[in-house]
Amino acid sequence: MAANNTITLYDLQLASGCTISPFVWRTKYALKHKGFDIDIVPGGFTGIKERTGGRSERVPCIVDDGHWVLDSWVIAEYLDEKYPDRPMLFEGPSMKAMLRFLDSWLWATAIRPWFQCYILDYHDLSLPQDHAYVRESRERMFLQGRKLEDVQAGREDRLPLVPPTLEPFRQLLRETKWLGGETPNYADYSALAVFLWTASVAKIPPLTEDDPLRDWLDRGFDLYGGLGRHPGMHTLFGLKLREGDPEPFVKEGAGLNTAPVNKGAPAAR
Amino acid sequence: MAANNTITLYDLQLASGCTISPFVWRTKYALKHKGFDIDIVPGGFTGIKERTGGRSERVPCIVDDGHWVLDSWVIAEYLDEKYPDRPMLFEGPSMKAMLRFLDSWLWATAIRPWFQCYILDYHDLSLPQDHAYVRESRERMFLQGRKLEDVQAGREDRLPLVPPTLEPFRQLLRETKWLGGETPNYADYSALAVFLWTASVAKIPPLTEDDPLRDWLDRGFDLYGGLGRHPGMHTLFGLKLREGDPEPFVKEGAGLNTAPVNKGAPAAR
Numbered sequence: 204m205a206a207n208n209t210i211t212l213y214d215l216q217l218a219s220g221c222t223i224s225p226f227v228w229r230t231k232y233a234l235k236h237k238g239f240d241i242d243i244v245p246g247g248f249t250g251i252k253e254r255t256g257g258r259s260e261r262v263p264c265i266v267d268d269g270h271w272v273l274d275s276w277v278i279a280e281y282l283d284e285k286y287p288d289r290p291m292l293f294e295g296p297s298m299k300a301m302l303r304f305l306d307s308w309l310w311a312t313a314i315r316p317w318f319q320c321y322i323l324d325y326h327d328l329s330l331p332q333d334h335a336y337v338r339e340s341r342e343r344m345f346l347q348g349r350k351l352e353d354v355q356a357g358r359e360d361r362l363p364l365v366p367p368t369l370e371p372f373r374q375l376l377r378e379t380k381w382l383g384g385e386t387p388n389y390a391d392y393s394a395l396a397v398f399l400w401t402a403s404v405a406k407i408p409p410l411t412e413d414d415p416l417r418d419w420l421d422r423g424f425d426l427y428g429g430l431g432r433h434p435g436m437h438t439l440f441g442l443k444l445r446e447g448d449p450e451p452f453v454k455e456g457a458g459l460n461t462a463p464v465n466k467g468a469p470a471a472r
Numbered sequence: 473m474a475a476n477n478t479i480t481l482y483d484l485q486l487a488s489g490c491t492i493s494p495f496v497w498r499t500k501y502a503l504k505h506k507g508f509d510i511d512i513v514p515g516g517f518t519g520i521k522e523r524t525g526g527r528s529e530r531v532p533c534i535v536d537d538g539h540w541v542l543d544s545w546v547i548a549e550y551l552d553e554k555y556p557d558r559p560m561l562f563e564g565p566s567m568k569a570m571l572r573f574l575d576s577w578l579w580a581t582a583i584r585p586w587f588q589c590y591i592l593d594y595h596d597l598s599l600p601q602d603h604a605y606v607r608e609s610r611e612r613m614f615l616q617g618r619k620l621e622d623v624q625a626g627r628e629d630r631l632p633l634v635p636p637t638l639e640p641f642r643q644l645l646r647e648t649k650w651l652g653g654e655t656p657n658y659a660d661y662s663a664l665a666v667f668l669w670t671a672s673v674a675k676i677p678p679l680t681e682d683d684p685l686r687d688w689l690d691r692g693f694d695l696y697g698g699l700g701r702h703p704g705m706h707t708l709f710g711l712k713l714r715e716g717d718p719e720p721f722v723k724e725g726a727g728l729n730t731a732p733v734n735k736g737a738p739a740a741r
Binding site for chain 2: 301304
């Protein structure tokens with residue numbers, strides 16, 4: 204059992220102190236969901252191996268009463284297995300499988316384009332000692348050697364193209380209060396992490412003021428005493444559309460794409 | 473309790489007697505999953521109101537000891553609620569929410585393009601008395617007045633474009649035996665229904681012989697004594713690719729798009 208109900212978490216932070224990594228974000232929510240206090244070990248992109256005493260080159264890691272657990276997904280499974288009497292993060296294997304599908308979809312649909320719209324902000328907001336590493340690694344590993352400045356340039360033209368592609372996710376949230384049902388679970392934290400990452404780096408907003416996702420996002424950022432409300436975060440809302448930009452979302456009732464429920468023939472009443 | 477362990481199901485069939493409707497397909501699997509025998513009321517697209525005594529204009533409907541239940545999703549929820557001691561179709565609210573998301577994705581990704589590739593087969597395979605209705609309703613409701621022949625024409629050029637788009641679904645099935653985990657549940661039946669529909673109408677195959685989806689599809693079609701193996705069904709496998717067609721799927725290990733698990737720094741061992 205965690206001493207003093209506290210678990211140590213190795214963070215990945217920007218210069219403001221706010222978490223950037225979506226994997227750390229979902230782990231923070233998971234620890235709070237299980238009712239733990241969090242002892243944060245601060246730090247940025249570089250020096251992880253030194254901070255963790257050679258245990259890991261990546262974060263998040265947690266230490267629970269001396270026991271190290273690496274990898275956000277493994278940590279979530281560990282928490283449910285070790286503490287089954289506390290609220291569960293996972294509902295079962297079917298939810299786990301489909302959450303991986305939803306996650307992949309959100310990464311491809313939201314993070315992939317936004318990464319290219321915010322990569323210079325991401326660099327500029329990182330800790331000064333991380334700048335060289337962030338630039339070199341991102342340009343080499345994710346951007347085929349293109350310069351951060353060149354990748355981010357022209358984002359005003361690309362940002363308005365992303366909100367319409369999120370429509371299937373909006374539809375999902377029209378049908379349920381949380382992805383977990385009446386209360387949030389790891390599906391919410393994992394999906395919120397995509398937007399928490401975005402809010403940590405987005406110097407200009409990616410979504411319009413009236414995006415229907417706002418209700419779920421605001422409720423999610425407010426959880427656990429405003430866990431997602433670090434002063435270093437940026438607002439997600441306020442994207443200004445220009446003449447010719449596509450409609451950012453389908454108006455309520457206009458484009459429901461699930462089959463209506465069969466309530467029987469009118470004549471049968 | 474269902475008399476003689478049997479529940480009546482109103483079917484939607486082609487001339488061969490095989491089920492076409494994906495909603496009926498998933499209901500058939502749901503009834504078998506709950507251990508019931510099925511008393512099929514046969515029939516095609518027309519005359520549903522007459523067959524059901526004015527109860528419904530759509531199928532599936534079930535009758536359980538005189539109690540009518542309409543709509544495939546409502547039926548599945550009814551079966552779990554009424555028979556909680558039998559194997560559950562749903563794991564919980566989170567799995568339900570994400571299944572709706574996966575379903576919408578499969579409809580948009582697979583059924584939408586395949587509908588336009590097989591719509592004339594669909595018509596030709598339907599019961600003779602349904603031909604006029606199928607043609608008129610599909611052309612008017614789904615095809616903006618275009619003729620079935622014109623919509624299906626050129627499918628040789630369009631069919632090879634679909635398999636690559638199914639990659640996220642393949643990835644999901646690389647990570648789990650069934651969408652339900654170790655055993656199938658309603659998530660499998662709902663996703664299988666998309667391919668059962670396709671196999672009911674596809675006079676030429678939509679997937680290549682070696683598609684990695686084949687393992688899950690074959691296991692799914694074989695369930696419950698080969699429920700998906702009606703002689704009226706067509707094979708899904710055998711799509712021939714031509715010079716210039718895209719790769720139909722990502723080779724195992726080449727394109728895994730989920731994050732690898734953090735097993736710690738090599739130096740820490």
